Amino acid sequence: xxxxxxxxxxxxxxxxxxxxxxxxxxxxxxxxxxxxxxxxxxxxxxxxxxxxxxxxxxxxxxxxxxxxxxxxxxxxxxxxxxxxxxxxxxxxxxxxxxxxxxxxxxxxxxxxxxxxxxxxxxxxxxxxxxxxxxxxxxxxxxxxxxxxxxxxxxxxxxxxxxxxxxxxxxxxxxxxxxxxxxxxxxxxxxxxxxxxxxxxxxxxxxxxxxxxxxxxxxxxxxxxxxxxxxxxxxxxxxxxxxxxxxxxxxxxxxxxxxxxxxxxxxxxxxxxxxxxxxxxxxxxxxxxxxxxxxxxxxxxxxxxxxxxxxxxxxxxxxxxxxxxxxxxxxxxxxxxxxxxxxxxxxxxxxxxxxxxxxxxxxxxxxxxxxxxxxxxxxxxxxxxxxxxxxxxxxxxxxxxxxxxxx
Numbered sequence: 001x002x003x004x005x006x007x008x009x010x011x012x013x014x015x016x017x018x019x020x021x022x023x024x025x026x027x028x029x030x031x032x033x034x035x036x037x038x039x040x041x042x043x044x045x046x047x048x049x050x051x052x053x054x055x056x057x058x059x060x061x062x063x064x065x066x067x068x069x070x071x072x073x074x075x076x077x078x079x080x081x082x083x084x085x086x087x088x089x090x091x092x093x094x095x096x097x098x099x100x101x102x103x104x105x106x107x108x109x110x111x112x113x114x115x116x117x118x119x120x121x122x123x124x125x126x127x128x129x130x131x132x133x134x135x136x137x138x139x140x141x142x143x144x145x146x147x148x149x150x151x152x153x154x155x156x157x158x159x160x161x162x163x164x165x166x167x168x169x170x171x172x173x174x175x176x177x178x179x180x181x182x183x184x185x186x187x188x189x190x191x192x193x194x195x196x197x198x199x200x201x202x203x204x205x206x207x208x209x210x211x212x213x214x215x216x217x218x219x220x221x222x223x224x225x226x227x228x229x230x231x232x233x234x235x236x237x238x239x240x241x242x243x244x245x246x247x248x249x250x251x252x253x254x255x256x257x258x259x260x261x262x263x264x265x266x267x268x269x270x271x272x273x274x275x276x277x278x279x280x281x282x283x284x285x286x287x288x289x290x291x292x293x294x295x296x297x298x299x300x301x302x303x304x305x306x307x308x309x310x311x312x313x314x315x316x317x318x319x320x321x322x323x324x325x326x327x328x329x330x331x332x333x334x335x336x337x338x339x340x341x342x343x344x345x346x347x348x349x350x351x352x353x354x355x356x357x358x359x360x361x362x363x364x365x366x367x368x369x370x371x372x373x374x375x376x377x378x379x380x381x382x383x384x385x386x387x388x389x390x391x392x393x394x395x396x397x398x399x400x401x402x403x404x405x406x
Contacts, residue, residue, distance in 0.1 A: 014051075014083045016091045022049075023076060023095030027283045029389040030096070031123075032130025034285065035355040037072035039130075039137030043381070043388050045079055047140070052079065054144040056197060058345045063328045065175055065348060069242050069317040070286045073097065077321050085200040086322070093314065100283030101290040105306040107277045108294035123280055125373065125399025127364035129392050132377035134356045139382070142349050150186060151346040154178050158350025163357075168245075174347045182343020183336060201326050210323035213316060217243050231300050231308065238289055238312035256292065265296050289313040369402045 022044065030040045038061060045051045052060070064074040073096065080092025146152045158174040165173065220236035237259055261271050274291040281287070293309030294302055331337045365371050377395050380386040386394075 016084050016087055019080045019084045019088045020091040020095045023092045027096040027099040029392045031126035031282045034072040036130040036133050039133035040388055041075055042137045058145055059332050062344045062348050067320050068245055070284045073284045074317050074321050081200055096283055097287055100281040101287040101310050103281045104277060104287055104291035105294040108291050121400045121403035122396035125396040128370050128374045129377045129395035131360050131364050131374045132381055134360050135378055136381045138352050138356055145345045145349050154181060154343055154346035155350035158347040159354045162351055162354040171351055175344055178343035178347030179340040183340040186339045186342045197329050199326050199329050201322055203326050206323045206326045209319045213319035234309060235312045238309045242313040243316040260292060270295050286313055373398050
């Protein structure tokens with residue numbers, strides 16, 4: 001990679017308003033769930049804006065696949081930090097998270113009386129566009145990260161493993177196996193593809209962040225037992241959910257049902273109504289915590305409860321990425337780590353390929369009309385270089401027209 005390109009990727013800083021604006025647009029238009037979000041990020045920051053190259057982006061995705069919590073949100077936080085420092089990570093999170101969080105808090109106040117949105121035609125069109133977005137990301141990453149038969153084989157094996165074991169353990173196992181295979185059998189020569197990242201975090205800050213993560217994880221339950229206070233109990237419960245859940249929002253939602261419906265903090269019907277609404281809004285599924293906090297029958301609830309729960313469930317993600325990023329960046333430049341990363345990144349491609357099939361494809365492509373709309377969306381994204389936000393609008397409009405003439 002040329003020195004000019006390296007300077008562009010690492011030394012050029014953006015403003016907080018730039019980061020906030022870009023992620024706010026993504027937070028409004030990024031439908032389709034966590035895997036689709038990675039596709040939107042890839043198109044925006046690797047393809048369009050060139051904030052990262054393919055290798056740097058894939059390494060960041062690989063790191064976030066290892067960490068508990070919402071991987072797509074963690075990728076966004078890291079991109080924001082690389083662009084505008086620690087405050088940039090916060091700006092990225094606010095922009096990407098708040099549109100769906102505010103929508104779900106509003107839903108908790110009674111917007112749910114609009115009825116079930118899951119069968120609305122325009123929403124189905126957004127799911128179809130998500131198929132094209134994920135397919136574009138898988139195609140682009142596969143060309144760069146699986147250029148030979150060895151890594152292509154690792155990717156296919158990861159797809160098969162995660163199809164056979166469709167849980168977080170299958171995903172983590174595929175990534176770990178890819179890393180071991182890469183370390184043992186793939187060359188560590190990277191031919192300059194590993195771009196140094198300008199990390200705005202010192203190691204003392206990283207260590208302090210990891211220490212705070214552990215102190216809160218162990219200390220909040222003790223504090224909640226010692227001081228009977230509903231706010232402390234809420235913070236402890238949502239912080240623990242954000243700290244220990246692998247696999248993203250689709251995994252945390254049923255766990256939250258067990259943790260908060262059974263004690264009676266929210267009734268089952270209200271939980272299921274919010275569960276459906278969380279699937280219908282853009283942005284991360286973890287914002288479902290904002291709905292739960294606002295819809296609870298006891299205080300703190302309303303806006304205050306929603307914001308408390310939202311902050312508590314995302315706080316572990318901030319602490320973990322701040323704590324892990326400096327060590328990850330140092331590790332990824334070593335020859336042995338580069339070999340392992342080749343296998344890990346191939347496994348990530350395989351995991352994304354599995355997600356392209358299920359849940360993205362199986363929940364969206366229900367007939368020939370859906371397939372045709374998805375194909376047109378893919379054509380616009382890949383060959384006509386149409387901005388993803390515009391493809392989202394066209395997809396919603398196209399699905400509405402199909403529903404009208406069907």
